[in-house]
Amino acid sequence: MRVVVAPDSFKGSVTADDAARALARGWLAHRPGDDVRLLPLADGGEGTVDAFAAALPDAERRSMTVPGPDGRPVSAAWLLLPDGTAVLELAQSSGLPLMRRPDPLGAHTYGLGVVARAALAAGATRLVIGLGGSASTDGGAGALHALGLRLHDGRGRQLPLGGAALADLARLDTTDLVPSPPSGVQLLVDVTAPLTGPAGAAATFGPQKGAGPAEVTLLDAALSQFAGLAGGAPDQPGAGAAGGTAYGLAALWGARITPGAAAIAELVGLDGALAGADMVLTGEGRFDETSLTGKVVGSLLDAAGTAAVPVGVVAGQIPGPVPGSVSAAVSLVELAGSVDAALDDPTTWLAEAGEALSRRLTRGQDHAPHRAAAEIGHLMFTTGDGVG
Structure with missing residues (x-):
């Protein structure tokens, strides 16, 4: 049998x-x-890198230390495939289990951007990023900041990391934003939530990250402020994945949002x-x-x-x-x-x-x-x- x-x-x-x-x-x-x-399978969350590694034995596994979602250093692994594709996993750099205690307003995705930047520096021509298990609701602003995006308030001051800070966002500066790789960025998501609203990132997943009702309202408004300046498609299914990280990377880095489970199943x-x-x-x-x-x-x-x-x-x-x-x-x-x-x-x-x-x-x-x-x-x- x-x-x-x-x-x-x-x-x-x-x-x-x-x-x-x-x-x-x-x-x-x-x-x-x-x-x-x-x-072994995955849907874009925890285990995405391992699923790719099991399916593609020629992949080169690399590890690095990056700031975790609360700023403390964490170890994050990623893969470089023979065809130049790099496989990243948000859960390893910015996942909820990495938090010492929940911080729904201040947790961020900066570490994911550090890993993405390292993959590009290593010669990756395409990125596949598993989005799932996020500790934050920052719309991917932290990751984009690590990639060179600058976010300013009305007085020209750079915003601190974390989703709540986006409520004070007044200007985006993409001058130093690292270009996305020539063969693009594919985001593997396991949800269909839009960025904002009653079914959005803050309302649906914020409570899992420690957000109470008032904090959910604040974060949803902050994401709306971000979307008002970044453009893109905040209502796209999956835009709310990983605290809106899918939205941010799609709107400002041209990434493509795809269902993770189906994509990984096809690959393996x-x-x-x-x-x-x-x-x-x-x-x-x-x-x-x-x-x-x-x-x-x-x-x-x-x-x-x-x-x-x-x-x-x-x-x-x-x-x-x-x-x-x-x-x-x-x-x-x-x-x-x-x-x-x-x-x-x-x-x-x-x-x-x-x-x-x-x-x-x-x-x-x-x-x-x-x-x-x-x-x-x-x-x-x-x-x-x-x-x-």
Whole structure:
């Protein structure tokens, strides 16, 4: 039996790569003779760089220290591909888990701009930037500032970093803005929110970053002020991704906003892997109705439906009913008995979930005798060129 294991990361808990390994280990504990192929995925948020690295073994991984979203130094990795494309991930330089404590008004994306500038200096001719998991609501102003944009208030003073400061924005100076690369900038997003309004970046995602009602109102007004001067298309679906970073990079740097899950799935060859598969396992931290709106699991369910491949889903939490397109689902919290227990040792419970799905999805089928879960000789990685 051929099984594709293609999870997203379990945000703040385990990477997509480690999740795939654990699920495969559990599956093979019950069915050691199966051909299990790992295809870790992402949607533009945490794990984007790792998903590209797994799919493209010739990519050169580089790391650097940059100012994090609260100014403290953080380490951010990025990839330089053989064709001159650089793959960046906002979550590594400006992500919410990097904050010591939430600062919805002052958190910024400056570190992302530092990474982008370094990639260009290294010779990148195209940038692919995963936008997700942001700590800030600054419209990408911090990243653009690192790239040379200057933002001034009515008295000609340069604005401090952070989304709240944009409320005082009076003038943009693009004189020293570094040109975007010749082959363009592609933004991978996992949401369809516009920049402002009741469904915008501040209203929808601000509370997750610590913003109360008054702060949401302030940030939404600040983003509106920014959009009034920057132009572009603030109402474009996805413009509100990463606290409006998608909008800022699109309006002032000519970046193109695209759905991240579909783009990454295409790159790593998901359709080809599913074409010969008998089963696919996927997963994420929380499986709910939002999972079906352009995120990894929803995109995979669509692709698996087209290929007529049964799907097993594992999630930390599954608060509601699962759709009919899911053949079986397992909650790590239910397996472990509590949220804390699941978070304390996620890979152990992922392996348990993989074995549980193996038993549920193959009930009644012949399989080889049981062997220890650690013996995973049939485990393979799927790359963009097949199996590597």
